Every structure is written in C-alpha cells, then in structure tokens.
Amino acid sequence: MGLTKSEFFTEEQNEIAAIAKVLGHPARIAILEFIIKLETCVCGDLVKDIGLAQPTISQHLKELKKVGIIKGTIEGTSVCYCIDEEKWDSIKNKFNNFLNKNATENCCS
Amino acid sequence: MGLTKSEFFTEEQNEIAAIAKVLGHPARIAILEFIIKLETCVCGDLVKDIGLAQPTISQHLKELKKVGIIKGTIEGTSVCYCIDEEKWDSIKNKFNNFLNKNATENCCS
DNA sequence: CTTATTAATCGTAATATTGCAATAAATAAA
DNA sequence: TTTATTTATTGCAATATTACGATTAATAAG
Numbered sequence: 001m002g003l004t005k006s007e008f009f010t011e012e013q014n015e016i017a018a019i020a021k022v023l024g025h026p027a028r029i030a031i032l033e034f035i036i037k038l039e040t041c042v043c044g045d046l047v048k049d050i051g052l053a054q055p056t057i058s059q060h061l062k063e064l065k066k067v068g069i070i071k072g073t074i075e076g077t078s079v080c081y082c083i084d085e086e087k088w089d090s091i092k093n094k095f096n097n098f099l100n101k102n103a104t105e106n107c108c109s
Numbered sequence: 110m111g112l113t114k115s116e117f118f119t120e121e122q123n124e125i126a127a128i129a130k131v132l133g134h135p136a137r138i139a140i141l142e143f144i145i146k147l148e149t150c151v152c153g154d155l156v157k158d159i160g161l162a163q164p165t166i167s168q169h170l171k172e173l174k175k176v177g178i179i180k181g182t183i184e185g186t187s188v189c190y191c192i193d194e195e196k197w198d199s200i201k202n203k204f205n206n207f208l209n210k211n212a213t214e215n216c217c218s
Numbered sequence: 219c220t221t222a223t224t225a226a227t228c229g230t231a232a233t234a235t236t237g238c239a240a241t242a243a244a245t246a247a248a
Numbered sequence: 249t250t251t252a253t254t255t256a257t258t259g260c261a262a263t264a265t266t267a268c269g270a271t272t273a274a275t276a277a278g
Contacts, residue, residue, distance in 0.1 A: 002236045002263030008160045009135035013142070021133030025266085026118035026126040029207070033122070036211045044224060051117045056267050058226055077224045077275050083211055092208040098138070099201040102145045102192055111233030111266045134236085153254060165237050167256060186245050186254045 016094055022067045027052060027060050032083070035070065041080035125203055131176045136161060136169050141192070144179065150189035 006014050022028060030050050035042050046061075047054045061081060064070045068087040072079045115123050131137060139159050144151050155170075156163045170190060173179045177196045181188045 002234085002261085004134065004136075004236065004264095005161065006135060009139050013135040013138045017133055017135040017138050020129045020138075024126055024130030024133040025113065026115060026122040027113075027266090029122045029126050029129075030118050033210065047225095052114065052266095053268050054225075055227080055269080059266080059268095062226085072225095074225095074275090077222095079225060085211075088208070088211050095204050095208060099197070099204060101142065102194075102197050111231085111264090113234095113266065136236090161236095162238050163255075164239080164257080168236080171256085181255095183245090183255095186252090188255065 016098055019067060019091055022063055028064055031060055031064065035081055035083060041082050043078035043080060125207055128176060128200055131172055137173055140169055144190055144192060150191050152187035152189060
C-alpha cells in the first residue's frame, strides 16, 4: 500500500513523526546545518556546497518549508532561506519531551 | 532513482538522518511510547494496542531493532522488547546537539 | 527588448516504504 | 506427537521518495 494509516495514531505521534521524517534525509540535515552555520541568509550556494543538482536541492527546501522549519524570502533573483526560530524551538521542545519520556531503568537493564 | 546519495554527506549527517528516518513513522513512535509506558517488557500486546496487522508491527519492530533503539529477548513463545538505554541516550545527545546548533538570532528575525 | 541569472516546476526513472494475507518457524501445552 | 500460541518471513500491491534533465518563471543587467 505505501500509505501510512495516520488515523491509528494521536495528533502528537503524527506530528513528531512528520518532523522526524523531514529530518530523515542527510541532504536536509546538511541544508539546515549550512543555513545555521552562515548565521545569515542563504541563496543558491547550497547547490555548490552540497553536490546534488539544483532541482533536487529545491525539492528538499520545499520539504523543509512545508513543515515550517525554514522560510524563504525573495531577494532579487535569488531567495533568502533561513530558520524559523519559533518553529525550531517548538521542534526542540517536542523532541526533548519525547526523548525524556524514557526512564533510565527497565526490565532488561 | 530513489537512492539517497549518502557519500555526499558526513558520517554525522547520515547518522542523525538514519535515526530520524526510523522515528519518521507514527507507528514506530507509538511502539516506543508503548514500550516506555509499560516500564516492562512487551510481548504481543502491541498488535492489540495499535490497530495494525501483526506482520506490519513485526516489520516496524525490525526497523527499530536495526538502528538499535530496541532489543528483543525471547521468552517462551513470545518476545520481550525493550529500549536499549545506552542507544537511547546517545540518540538524545545527538538530537540535542543538532537542535542546539541553531543560535536564536538570524538575519530574518 | 534581449540576455543572463536564479530558483521553481514538470515529467520521469529508479528505488524505497507501507501494509497485509499467507505461510513458516519455534516453543509450550495437552 | 499433536495442537495452540506467538512472532518472523515471504511475496506482493499500492504509494512515496529521491534524483535529475528539461523547461518555465521571474527579476536583473545590458
């Protein structure tokens, strides 16, 4: 089928999975790290930095935009991408919350 | 193509993406939460709790085992699954590290 | 207006993922 | 040994993802 049965899960579970899914590709991790590293807006240097073709990078940027991690503003012929700080913080909270659910002991340890 | 070009990225980028990818499905989030909630070993209650078919759950468990988040020990006819605490902590560190890379200011804020 | 430059979109091929029915494997119980 | 019980594996269909060439859209420069 290839179709996730989202209706079986809670809103929260679907949400964290959706974010994790977007982070689940090294190109998108690399893009985010690149944007963060520059501490300023990025235009088209991503294609040069990462080895992938321009349409591929554009597609990954679209994915990142779709979940709201980054936002892009047009600047002449190029586009300025940067982290959406609010969204980033909310993601950080969600992951922290999830990862802290686990106690340090269980039956197998 | 459908084939990720891992050789374009650093070990670290591939690693965090691989973990995020596994977390990128609500069923696997639900499975982890269920195991954690019980604070004890889980056998086959997952199938009842989550609505998916047994082979589907088994497949998701396999994915989780593959990256080492959970481990399973055989107990009679059933299998006891639990979190690999060490791996969990390392994942927590990796995500924290990644999510803390972002400063709170940039050109767009 | 014409010509770069830059990024998005379209179309498509290759591969991966999701889900499940059917079946197998492995142990426990009778 | 036979029969449950429980989980894993196989095989397959439907859908999603990844990547890129070709093209389009939009602005800038000449």
